[in-house]
Amino acid sequence: MALTTLPTGALADDAVDNTKLDLAANYAFTGTVTGASQFTLLSTATASNDSTINFNNTIITNTYDHYMFVFNNLRFSIDGADIYICTSVDNGSSFPASHSYYQNLFYDGTYRISQQTSQSCVRIFASVDGTNASNNGMNSGVLHLYNGNGSNTHKSGHSTIVQSNQSGNVSANFDTKFSLNNTGTINYVRFSTNNGNYVDGTIKVYGVS
Amino acid sequence: MVRFHKVNGVQIQFTAEEETLRDAEELSWNNGAFDRSMEELRIKRNNLIAQTDYLALSDQTMTAEMTTYRQALRDITNGLTTVEDVEAVVWPEKPEV
Numbered sequence: 647m648a649l650t651t652l653p654t655g656a657l658a659d660d661a662v663d664n665t666k667l668d669l670a671a672n673y674a675f676t677g678t679v680t681g682a683s684q685f686t687l688l689s690t691a692t693a694s695n696d697s698t699i700n701f702n703n704t705i706i707t708n709t710y711d712h713y714m715f716v717f718n719n720l721r722f723s724i725d726g727a728d729i730y731i732c733t734s735v736d737n738g739s740s741f742p743a744s745h746s747y748y749q750n751l752f753y754d755g756t757y758r759i760s761q762q763t764s765q766s767c768v769r770i771f772a773s774v775d776g777t778n779a780s781n782n783g784m785n786s787g788v789l790h791l792y793n794g795n796g797s798n799t800h801k802s803g804h805s806t807i808v809q810s811n812q813s814g815n816v817s818a819n820f821d822t823k824f825s826l827n828n829t830g831t832i833n834y835v836r837f838s839t840n841n842g843n844y845v846d847g848t849i850k851v852y853g854v855s
Numbered sequence: 856m857v858r859f860h861k862v863n864g865v866q867i868q869f870t871a872e873e874e875t876l877r878d879a880e881e882l883s884w885n886n887g888a889f890d891r892s893m894e895e896l897r898i899k900r901n902n903l904i905a906q907t908d909y910l911a912l913s914d915q916t917m918t919a920e921m922t923t924y925r926q927a928l929r930d931i932t933n934g935l936t937t938v939e940d941v942e943a944v945v946w947p948e949k950p951e952v
Contacts, residue, residue, distance in 0.1 A: 689863060689864065690864070691861055691863075691864050692864070693861070694861075694866070695859070696859050696860065696861040696866065697858040697859060697860065697869065697877065698860045698861065699860075699861045700860055700861060700862040700863070701862075701863060702862055702863055704863060705863060726891065727884065738862075754895075754898075754899055755899075755902065756898055756899060756902040758898060836860075840880050840881070840884050841880070841881045841884045841885070842881075843858075844861075
């Protein structure tokens with residue numbers, strides 16, 4: 647009969663004698679994790695000169711009340727363009743002008759604070775030109791979206807994006823908090839820009855339970 | 856130029872209407888380049904002035920060099936008409952306090 651537990655003392659013995667427990671082998675975990683949050687990778691979008699990057703209602707469903715988007719080394723074709731998140735409750739047919747946000751930006755030794763209401767999209771950061779050899783910068787960070795599957799108006803999110811310049815030194819930091827005043831279920835997320843393209847890099851979306 | 860949305864990893868070409876809207880958006884953005892560069896310049900200038908504001912308090916005596924420095928910062932936007940002008944700005948050196 648297969649053992650499901652290790653008897654007291656067995657671990658120490660087996661740790662010494664790896665003929666019983668091969669410490670160099672790979673073992674498949676077949677149990678269930680309980681009592682801890684799980685991150686489920688739902689989709690990975692790899693940018694390839696795209697004007698927008700979108701996740702529709704086959705990815706953004708009412709399964710999760712918390713989605714996490716991870717931006718990894720995004721590069722853009724234009725320096726200084728605005729990068730947005732736009733959420734939709736009708737699978738991308740429209741983007742309601744009921745987002746509000748405020749943003750802290752630290753750049754060039756100075757904090758800048760901006761605030762907007764009644765927006766169809768939320769500015770989450772500004773691009774740094776990744777295709778210019780003298781300005782080969784990248785943007786990475788994370789964005790959390792909460793209560794998108796709720797029926798109340800308290801849908802919110804926040805993002806932290808760090809921008810590094812061509813030397814790999816930090817160039818700018820963007821912290822944005824936003825909300826969507828809409829009772830519909832968010833079922834579409836668009837990342838856009840007002841100029842140029844997403845040249846390369848990835849955006850991963852996770853469902854958090 | 857042909858533009859694309861990427862939806863769940865699949866590229867979808869912009870419609871003609873979307874291309875027109877995006878052309879207008881990019882034109883507007885490009886036309887605003889000088890205003891954006893001036894805004895950045897003013898933010899940096901105002902920050903530099905603020906760093907020496909305490910020297911203007913009534914219990915401080917501001918040196919002539921500091922007065923000149925602060926005036927140069929206030930005047931730094933004079934005569935700037937292009938993005939290239941803004942990028943070529945030479946910032947005054949802060950005198951010793």
